[in-house]
Amino acid sequence: MDTIFALSSGALPAGVAVVRVSGPVTASVVAALAGSTPEPRRAVLRTLRHPDGEPIDRGLVTWFPGPASFTGEDCAEFAVHGGRAVVAALLAAIAALPGTRPAEAGEFTRRAFENGRIDLTAVEGLADLIAAETETQRRQALRLADGALARRAEGWRSALIDARAMLEAELDFAEEDDVPDAAGASVVTESIRIRDDIAAVLATAALGERVRDGFEVALMGPPNAGKSSLLNALAGRPAAIVTDIPGTTRDPIEIRLDLDGVAVTLVDTAGLREGAEAVEAEGIRRARDRGRAADLVIWLDEDGMAAPDDLGDGIEVVPVRSKGDRFGSDPRPPVQRGDFPTVVSVVTGEGIEALVAAIAARAGDRAGGEPALVAHARQRHHLAEAVAALAPLGDAHALAPEVVADMLRRAGDHLGRLTGRIDVEDVLGRIFSTFCIGK
Incomplete structure (x- = not known):
């Protein structure tokens, strides 16, 4: 079996980079680069050298003899300065030693599984x-x-x-x-x-998969109801194109948010209307599909019209009147409907904070309690x-x-x-x- 190696830490450059080695000639790799094999499971500071004697860097070396290691094989980790040139030189030095090769994706964990150190779940x-x-x-x-x-x-x-x-x-x-x-x-x-x-x-299982995938909220409503503007306001960036032309949004657009520790996916969808041309009609079909699959639908409408009855059975739909800054002296509906505001405005910020809090509370209720198995x-x-x-x-x-x-x-x-x-x-x-x- 080959001895595998790879950068095991994050993207470079970084303050520290960790290179992991696992396999039968790991002890030889450590001795060749660090001069000798240190005491097991104790980090020691060594000058690491290329097989030709050229110094690479000074770093920490930790030796994990198998089977008491992550993979169940002899393992080692080299913690060095996280510059690209340093890591490249260290990887090249390991590759120059006999019996070594770069690891494939997930190969360290796969060896741990095959050696009985970890189960599939x-x-x-x-x-x-x-x-x-x-x-x-x-x-x-x-x-x-x-x-x-x-x-x-x-x-x-x-x-x-x-x-x-x-x-x-x-x-x-x-x-x-x-x-x-x-x-x-x-x-x-x-x-x-x-x-x-x-x-x-x-x-x-339903709870566990929802926590893992994220609580999904679909923004739905007629064209130009302010769905894309609301998505951009919640994302804090121009994630969706906003124009006055009906049917601008065709494909669903997603953003991921962390609301009080719960993953939430907001989906901007095509405006629902009759008589749309073929491409827009396909966007409307996809919008309905996402609404049926969502955990919650926020129905936006500037005129406060109710959502249509054909969105699907068992879907929680919360109506919210958009563009509240345009009402002028028109009478307004109540400020809250349960936990949700009944009016929002991305221009003045009215209702935005309350809407985020209500979504977070609803997502938290679904994901609360003990973590699912x-x-x-x-x-x-x-x-x-x-x-x-x-x-x-x-x-x-x-x-x-x-x-x-x-x-x-x-x-x-x-x-x-x-x-x-x-x-x-x-x-x-x-x-x-x-x-x-x-x-």
Whole structure:
């Protein structure tokens, strides 16, 4: 197996850059560059030299002999000054040594997984932690990366294996004295408890995926209602083109915000109207699709008209009257409708702060409480399949013991696929491709 290396810290230039090495000749790499291999897990200051003796930089060297390392292999980290020339010289020096090559995206983490240092749900949590933009996302990703879901899944799987063993012992050795009577009944009772426990965790999947993807708010309304102007005001930059020409916005435009630690995606959509030409009509169709998929629709209308009834069932729609600065002496509606303002103006700022606060509160309510254990569609799929495999247990009195044993096997296999214990080769490339080089 090759020894891999890569820049493991952020973009250059930087105050400090960390280069990571992992593989069988890591000790030789450290000795060649730093003069000798230091005491394990203790950072030491050394002058790093190219194999030809030319000094590269003075930096900290840390040596992690396997298997007690992140990858389970011999590892080392070089912390040097974060200039591009320094890092380039260090990488070139490592590449000049035999048995080394640059790492591919996610290869360090993949080796950790293959060496049993991390399970597949923790890998996904680590990817989420790297990508986390908000405090809520960070807390959820850290819980997953720390193995919270894996521990639950391994507990369920172990219990199902024990139950299956007891049931099959009753089938195969019913006449032996040490096989308990009526083992099948206790197996079913325990398996139903496990099924219900899995179902309870599965119920958090929608919340977990929403925290990970972000709470989505669609700005909808007729043309020239001020949707793009409001999006720009909330973004603090000209993210969307604003003109007086109806139909300027065609494709949905997204901005990401961190509102009180919750990721929120605001979507500016095409104005809804009848009789639009073909291209604008396609934009309107896409606008309706985004509205149906959103967690919340803010319906903007300068005249205070209500949203149409055909936006979709079960969608929360909050009407807001836009362009409040143009009302003059016209009578105004109440200042608040629940938590939301009924009038906003991007010119005077009226209602903007209240609108942001109301969206943040609504997003926080959806993402509040303990971080969810399930945050990925893959995880949700395997948990749902495990629950489905155990679903007929309520009628277990009508099922043959062999059928119950097969149900337990299928449920256990899906839990094994969840953590990566069995049959996951087809998903590994897709998962690790999301990682950056050096992780």
